[in-house]
Amino acid sequence: MSNFLAIVWDINPVLFDIGFIKIHYYSLMWILAFVMGWYVMKHIFETDKVDIKILDPLFLYAFLGVVIGARLGELFYNIDSYWGQPIGQVLIEVFLPVQKNPEASTMFGLLQGYEFSGFRGLASHGAACGFLITAYLFNRKYLKKNLLWLLDRVALTVPLGGAAIRVGNFINGEIVGTPTNLPWAVEFKNQSAEYGEIVGRHPSQLYEAIGYVIIFFIIWHFYKRTNKKFQLGFIFGLFFVLLWSVRFFVEFFKESQNKSSGEFVAKTIDIGLNNGQILSIPFILLGLIIMITSKNRIYKD
Template sequence: MFALEIVWDPLKYLDLGFFKLHFYSVMWIVAFVLGFFITKRIYKNENQSEESLDSLFIYSVLGIMLGARLGHVIFYQPDLITEDFFSIFLPFKFKGGFEFTGFQGLASHGAAIAMIISMYLYNKKVLKKTVLWILDRVVVAVALGAMFVRFGNFINSEIIGKYTGTDFGVVFKQLGETAPRHPSQLYEGFAYLVVFFILFYTYWKTKKSEQQGFLFGLFLVLLWSVRFVVEYYKEPQSGEYLSDAIGNVLNNGQILSIPFILIGLYFMFIYKPKTKID
């Protein structure tokens, strides 16, 4: 019988002597850089200025990173607020001794909420169109960026999957394990690549980009449906207090994904814009 068991024991960083370049951080950088060029192409197609694109990049980076960090703390590690508050915003650990850790613990649900807020602020201060006009376009790049973030999780051997109970899977050697697990990070990452292609095709090859809110809604439905399904293959994360509250029928990730899916369906099939797109 065919078996596929991979022992995963990668380097997590390059030691440059004066600095450790973590590959997880590189994945985030790749996500933002590729997102910038994808959005630049879309903005050019929409006859938007490069100055407005530069501002969009700044708002996106700050909003997504801050939201992802706060989302992790609120949804998964609230005890950090009282135990090591400054480590929430700084790439250092202070409890138990000072240590450079980089930014660890980022939640996609928090990033999604912060992206919407940052795009609202960006529109109000810079673009002055509608928030949905912006969201319909930036989600194309965000979907691709999400793939690289999950690849970074795989490199770090974090957000791991459940044991497969077969000869198929990945053995995370750095965790001291010998049995294969589902590579749930890769399941999710490659699924996000499919979401990106669907959004990219829908924007460039269909008229749906003219329906305000449709692409944003499609993004929410596809991306969070992927997240909901892949959660069945993941090990529960720490701080599953939402799951505990409903008898562990669903985990935190699934519970938090449901509102996003419902909002997406609303924008795809119910929402009617009150204002005309410029």
């Protein structure tokens, strides 16, 4: 599908390479996501008169939950890639920011045959599950409020971070869109070979990023301009409905994320939807239930 109007994207996803360490733009987008989240949450804690000393442990819990959950969630997309590999190699590649490369330099005498790459391949559905678990643990130890109070506020930090991460995916030329002749089509010169010919494609990563920014302003409005923050779970439920709905619909413009081996969940269930759409449905339904029932949970400080 030829499109002479297509934008050519040919940036190197590696910001700099010093042998055993490679710093990717994608990794920097993750750092930006947590930095923005920290400042948004600091403002929220100050507004709600919560001791900001617990902000640092909150983000430690959030980081561990998101990264571990996201890496485990990635198994749903690429389980065929790990199948048959030694369990030790699977654990290293899932939980450490390295990738197998027999030609790589030794990392300070450790992990011969691996190179530092940063965490790549992070599933948002797994990240959501991982964070819910660590949010519960954090709340029980530090905050000691209704868990939904915390989730309502953390929800405000996620959309901007999600947008930053999708920009990172765009820079990498990954999670590319389906071919199109639209004027804003993008030719990703560094796209994976499994997507075939380099042609103009939907910049689906940017569609999703824009959707997340819009979600941020919507739920920020409810937090700042209405009394909905006193209905425990309303903002969090609305966030889940909007976020996963955006994810569901943008999937129509995305290529399969694992064309070589197929999508494990989608192939197993086989209802005409892909992994991202199938895994989004339970989150949308959960968000609706939490949001609708929030009127029965009024918070009084």
